[in-house]
Amino acid sequence: MDRRKSREKTTAKDASTVETLPPPQISASEAFMVNLVCVFGLAVAFSIANKGYSFALVSDPSPTLFFIWIIQLPIVILLFSRYRQNPQRCTYLRAVGRGMLGVPVGALLNSLGAIALGAPVTFQYFPKTVNWSLMMSLLTIVPPSCVLGSSWADWRRIFAQTKASGSVEYLICLPAHGAVIGGWFGAWPMPLDWERPWQEWPISVSYGAIAGYLVGVVASCGFVLAHGRSQRVKRD
Amino acid sequence: MSSISCTKLTLFSIGAVIIQFIGLSIFVFGFFPVKPALSGYSGSESFRSPTCDNNDIAIHSDASLSPHRLKLLYQEVSEIPPSYDRLIIMVIDGLPAEFVLGKNGQPPGKAFMEAMPYTQSLLAKGVAVGYHAIAAAPTVTMPRLKAMVSGAIGGFLDVAFNFNTQAYLDDNLLAQFFRSGRKMVMHGDDTWLKLFPGLFHRHDGVNSFFKRRERERNRSVTATSEVKDTVQVDQNVSRHLNGELSRDDWDFLILHYLGLDHVGHTGGRNSVLMASKLSEMDEVVKMIHMNTLQSPQNDQGQTLLVIVSDHGMTENGNHGGSSYEETDSLALFISPKNHAYDHALSNHDTIFQVDIAPTLALLFGVPIPKNNVGVLISQMIDSMTDVQKLRALQLNSWQLFRLLQAQLPGLSCRNFPCDAFVTNSGHTISECKGSMEKLFCCLYLNAATAHDAWKAKVVTRSNSTEGYNNIVAAYHEFLGKASEWLSHKATDKPINLLLFGVAALITSCLILLRLVFIIHKDVSAGGTQDLDNYMKPWKSDEVFILFGIMILVISMGSSSMIEEEHYIWHFLTSTISLLFLRKAMQSFECDKAHGFLSSIKTTNYISGCQMCLVFLILCAGRILRGWHQGGVNWTNLPDISKWLEQAGSRYINLIQIASCVMIIILGISVLYLTGSKTKVKMMIGSGLLMSGFLVLHYFMKYQDMSFSYNKDAIVSIQIFYSILGITTVTAVLVLPWVMPIKTPEMCSTRNSYISTSVPVEILNMTPILVLKDFLYVVGCVYITSWCLLQLLLQQPINAMPVLLLFVQILASMLTFSFSGSHHKQWVELKWGACTL
Secondary structure, eight states, X not given: OHHHHHHHHHHHHXXXXXXXXXXXXXXXXXXXXXXXXXXXXXXXXXXXXXXXXXXXXXXXXXXXXXHHHHHHHHHHHHHHHTTOSOTTTSOHHHHHHHHHHHHHHHHHHHHHHHHHTTOOOSGGGHHHHHHHHHHHHHHHTHHHHHHHTTOHHHHIIIIISOOOOSHHHHHHHHHHHHHHHHHHHHTTTTTSSOOOGGGSTTHHHHHHHHHHHHHHHHHHHHHHHHHHHHHHHHHO | OOOOOHHHHHHHHHHHHHHHHHXXXXXXXXXXXXXXXXXXXXXXXXXXXXXXXXOHHHHHHHHXXXXXXXXXXXXXXXXXXXXXXXXXXXXXXXXXXXXXXXXTTBOOOHHHHHHOHHHHHHHHHTSEEEEEEEOOSSOSHHHHHHHHHHOOOOOTTHHHHSOSOOOOOSOOHHHHHHHTTOOEEEEEETHHHHHSTTOOSEEEEEOOOHHHHHHHHTTOOOOOOOHIIIIIHHHHHHTTHHHHHHOOSOSEEEEEEOHHHHHHHHXXXXXXXXXXXXXHHHHHHHHHIIIIIISOOTTOOOEEEEEEOSOOOOTTSOOSSOSHHHHEEEEEEEOSSOOOSOHHHHTTOEEEGGGHHHHHHHHTTOOOOTTOOOOOOGGGGTTXXXXXXXXXXXXXXXXXXXXXXXXXXXXXXXXXXXTTTTTTTTTOOOOOOSSHHHHHHHHHHHHHHHHHHHHHHHHTTXXXXXXXXXXXXXXXXXXXXXXXXXXXXXXXXXXXXXXXXXXXXXXXXXXXXXXXXXXXXXHHHHTOOOHHHHHSOSOHHHXXXXXXXXXXXXXXXXXHHHHTHHHHHHHHHHHHHHHHHHHHHHTOOOOGGGTTOHHHHHHHHHHHHHHHHHHHHHXXXXXXXXXXXXXXXXXXXXXXXXXXXXXOHHHHHHHHHHHHHHHHXXXXXXXXXXXXXXXXXXXXXXXXXXXXHHHHHHHHHSSSOTTOOOHHHHHHHHHHHHHHHHHHHHHHHHHHHHXXXXXHHHHHHHTTTTOXXXXXXXXXXXXXXXXXXXXXXXXHHHHHHHHHHHHHHSOGGGHHHHHHHHHHHHHHHHHHHHHOOTTHHHHHHHHHHHTO
């Protein structure tokens, strides 16, 4: 109860101080479809890598991750560019361009974070790290860069303070946080002496990130539903 | 919302801390029971029955005898002639008995059978008798060797009691052999040399694996897969074998083969190297058996070959715990005499590892070690006459009875006059009940009286096997009960004490946790008016710290997590740094519309600085992590230090000098960051500078000699020590008297770096601020001097990590002084622990 009230207040404050249009709203069914398409893209990437080229994440992490991000890339960018902020001022193509720019930037941020947390930097791990960080970029940074563009206040609100408002921001915020936290947890078995092949960087982290992403997707669906209901109540 | 007064809070926290201390000490005392171990060595008195008066006279007379005379004396009083003249103990490190004897009555797997054809044929012929010898935890080499030669189950703390030496000081077989003038030779693991220095006539210790020992200290794990490690160690032992077998100047030969343990660590039980290693061991057995046992050369006498393993291994090749796979060690006796009994049954018999010591002692006619808790293996004395067998049982019983007397003070002669009715109670075996003392006394008396009665009958030539069997059964009942009780006493922990300790610890933890919550509520309710903070009472970093502590505690439950603990620390500290980065971003304003506001500018400046510092901390931490690959599993991976060592010592020296200069500059600049320039501070600064230059001078001058013992170096180091000592002591003693002269205004300017967010009221409280300033200066001095000291003491390669740590500490200090967050202390603690 408290939390909802505070969120309404902050949205009101943001709307009054920052001169942007209120964040775009989409219906619960549409949000569900968006999530479904993203997850479907992941599944397709996995099955193509697995069936078509017989790559498994454990044995060949690099090509599998490559397939994942190369297939997710158009899906995510084209999908989330539709929900850009200020659609009057910003064309669809511009949003797509922003998304494309977000891919390397997000990869850089993700890889820096991973290296700070102890990812190996030797040359043999370089392709794996690149592919992993590109995948993470598509799971975390690219959707908001399509939607938000260069609005620092929104970025800060969503990522530094985790205060999403509106259904689209839920779709951005929760899966991204899920992916990062999942990846963090995925790193835990790495130093153990079980001598399993999946303990190598970045396999367990990728598994964790994807699992966290899926949890985030489900949670975002739930939040969007709850949000829609509260909006309806407010309107009534 | 519950609020709590200051006194109450203090009382509660002090109470909780006291409870914690009490709980911890109770737990420690419960977990490491201090057992009374008998000191000294058994002498000829052990061949006399335990009586009330101590046999001090006997000990004195033993000491004055020459080894050879002592040996003869032992033979005379023991009434058992030594069955063998020479003993070869072949220790195969980490060999599970399952590989040789099979499991649950089943023969071992086909691959293992084929790998050891000669040993298997010996077993099938009945020449060799094998046992599953159950080892006690911890199943690592050194405690197990001690158990095998002394028959005692050591406590976990026995290392702590002899501080400077690893030498084994309690009574043991090797000491007994040495005292009775037997010559001993050892080839193999140098653990033996450490345990028994000076006892060996000739030795060649294999000490090529510092890695292995380190692993064992860390509870043993996967090694690097070096062929050298698995093959060469055993070749070093076997190359002496031919020579030793042809000589006759030894009575006791110890061969300790480490290769099998290494194979296990590398590839587990089913390693591809295992079969070849087993057949190599089989070759050794064959060679010894052919050369010495079957065709003894002149003057060598009868030789007994004992093949033992100190512990088993798990499926992955690890050991240390108390699972069946780890404790299932081998004891295989091969003698020239043919054992004519059902070997198929006996090969699946289970004994305890401690049983080896009394058996060997009795077979070789030396006193059983004082602290032995083992029982002799009855099949091994089958070749003796009935009288001798009973005598052996009697000697073992006497020894155990003496040990029982030491452990149970109630079992003294006064309470139970054990000697008094030896003759009058006859040989009816009575039921034994009652307390431990009564039970043991009764069991012992049963056996002893029956034995005495039987001896009397032997004299009158009315011998009966039934009576004999009864005596053996009575002895075994006493021995089994006593041994079981003694070994449980050694390993069992008083469960109530432990539970109580744990309960006290948990209670105090709960109290402290509750206090943290209450304080937090108060602070967030009273301290900040910000609505967001009020609504979200727990910030992400605070949640993470609590959560991280929880994870750490949980991860301590797994041994492999402990081995790699430094990675976990790095992971958690980096994560908290990233969270600080995120927090700094929260207050970072990028909007040009508000750029003109000065308040926003300052917050931007502060958070920008914070971000830079946190970034610095992260970078330094990452380099630190990459500097050394520590722990157990990943030591072989490339790291910066290995790379530098390959590049050459010139670079290392350059880095060392550079980091020394950096530390001096940083230390001095941090000292003057607060702005005041008193004379004392100047003095302290110059002291630090001088000691820094001394270190630098030392590095420049003596960089080539890593172990320089010349006089100049020592003098310069002594000067360094004295300057550093004087500086630090002056800082503490003089500063508080000089500091308070300052006026509040000056303090406030000086403290601008330390506390920007201090309310105005506090500024008037001069003493607190002065104290803060004082603590700041003292802290700086101590950190800097600690770093200089470390630079001097550490290897040159570690100079850079010292610098990085210094940078991390300073950066985190500055970061927190910017924000003045109230959980600073927690995090500082974490940093401190991270330095390890």
